[in-house]
Amino acid sequence: MEEQSIQVELSTAKKEKPQTDQLEFGRTFTDHMFVMDYSVTDGWHNAKILPYQPISVDPAAMIFHYGQSVFEGLKAFRTPSGEVQLFRPRKNFERMNKSNERLVIPPIDEDFVLQALKKLIEIDQDWVPDTEGTSLYIRPFVFATEPFLGVAPSHQYKFMIILSPVGSYYKEGINPVKIAVEDTYVRAVKGGTGEAKTGGNYASSLIAQEVVSKKGYTQVLWLDGVEKKYIEEVGSMNVFFKIDGEVVTPKLNGSILAGVTRDSVIQLLKHWDVPVVERRIGMQELADAHEAGLLEEAFGSGTAAVISPIGALGWNGKEYTINGGKTGEISKRIYDTITGIQYGKLEDPLNWVEPITSKAKVNQ
Structure with missing residues (x-):
């Protein structure tokens, strides 16, 4: 994909952020989202960060009929010093391209979408919670949009990233x-x-x-x-x-x-x-x-x-x-170590952390 810029349209109607102790998984979404289109003639193009909103898709879009789509899931974390960081995001986009290949979806530029993700999180960084165990869940996904009822790979796709603040998975401690x-x-x-x-x-x-x-x-x-x-x-x-x-x-x-x-x-x-x-x-x-x-x-x-x-x-x-x-000793040690690295509380000996911003969290 040729190098391209990302157009940004900021929301003029910011949402009210939920209390961190009331967060549910995947129920609340931030103010903005990233969108990019694909066509056979133009490749991946029209990269934008827009206010979070519904999308318009033709009823004959091939995703509805033949299921040509893939997705990923990763998180951004708030460190004790207020910085925001990702955990091994390149592995997720690398895996996404492997999924794309299996579903006959055109590959994404992994460096470009990581750049887009970082920009999106910078814009919505106030949504990254700072209560222990909380995080910002990230959902990149791509789906076929060509209106056609024939069984074949689509010629048109949409790639998107949406963000969702999530609460602690183990509110009462880690239990088997x-x-x-x-x-x-x-x-x-x-x-x-x-x-x-x-x-x-x-x-x-x-x-x-x-x-x-x-x-x-x-x-x-x-x-x-x-x-x-x-x-x-x-x-x-x-x-x-x-x-x-x-x-x-x-x-x-x-x-x-x-x-x-x-x-x-x-x-x-x-x-x-x-x-x-x-x-x-x-x-x-x-x-x-x-x-x-x-x-x-x-x-x-x-x-x-x-x-x-x-x-x-x-x-x-x-x-x-x-x-x-x-809970076993190894299970607990792995959990404590990975989460400690994710939240910036432990050293990162295997270089897994990817910084996004060093700006302190803005008061909500």
């Missing part, structure tokens, strides 16, 4: 959850779209969540879509197990999303010289490890929660309690 192993529905299969961050993956997962929630479980543990034996993800998170001193996570196989937090956990464990391996792991192996007293911890990893400890697994009519249903 109960997970049900899913043996009826599958999330994805190799060769499908499991390794892309596209809406269809999430839509197809909802029914399993509905079923297990009625049984008292928080989420599902997904098995592979072919043999239904091998562990893949937990809910919409990657998953880790500590077995006999070694941390194990399912190897990326074409149906598992390459989580940025997943990669961060792996790098951090290696930095600490904690044994960590990516490999195929079966549910029977996990059950056997539990019976032998070797299954020490289990946890999910993702942007929203960072780390979500697993206190129990329900499988084949039996419930396996892990670490006495309590």
Whole structure:
């Protein structure tokens, strides 16, 4: 994409900001958004920061009919000194282009959209909360806009970034959850779209969540879509197990999303010289490890929660309690370290932090 400028139109009607103790995830949005269009003739163009507003899309837009879209999720954090910073944003835009490739969507210029994101946050920096555990959630997404009812890649797209201040994920402290192993529905299969961050993956997962929630479980543990034996993800998170001193996570196989937090956990464990391996792991192996007293911890990893400890697994009519249903030592250490780096309270030995602004937060 040729170098282009970003037009800015500032809002003349600023919204009232909610109290930080009343923030819900994904319910409140900032004053501005970033928008950029794509056409075959002009490529990505018409980059703008505009007041947050509804968008007009043709009813025949291909996104509604064939689901050609991808999205990302990351956060901006307020440090104790009032600065605002991002956590590994380049990994998110790199992954977005991998998703784009799978969905036959034109690639974005990763450097340009990161520049646009920083500019957008600078404009809306008053929306970055400063209460412990809070942050500014960032949702970049792209979708097909060409009005056409033929099954083919669209020739027109829209790329957008919207921002949402969010409260602490763990308002009452980090607590383990109960997970049900899913043996009826599958999330994805190799060769499908499991390794892309596209809406269809999430839509197809909802029914399993509905079923297990009625049984008292928080989420599902997904098995592979072919043999239904091998562990893949937990809910919409990657998953880790500590077995006999070694941390194990399912190897990326074409149906598992390459989580940025997943990669961060792996790098951090290696930095600490904690044994960590990516490999195929079966549910029977996990059950056997539990019976032998070797299954020490289990946890999910993702942007929203960072780390979500697993206190129990329900499988084949039996419930396996892990670490006495309590948060494990490794889970807690990873959570404290990653969040400490994100909020600028700990050193950043692996150079993950990307500064946005050094300006102190404006009083609201």
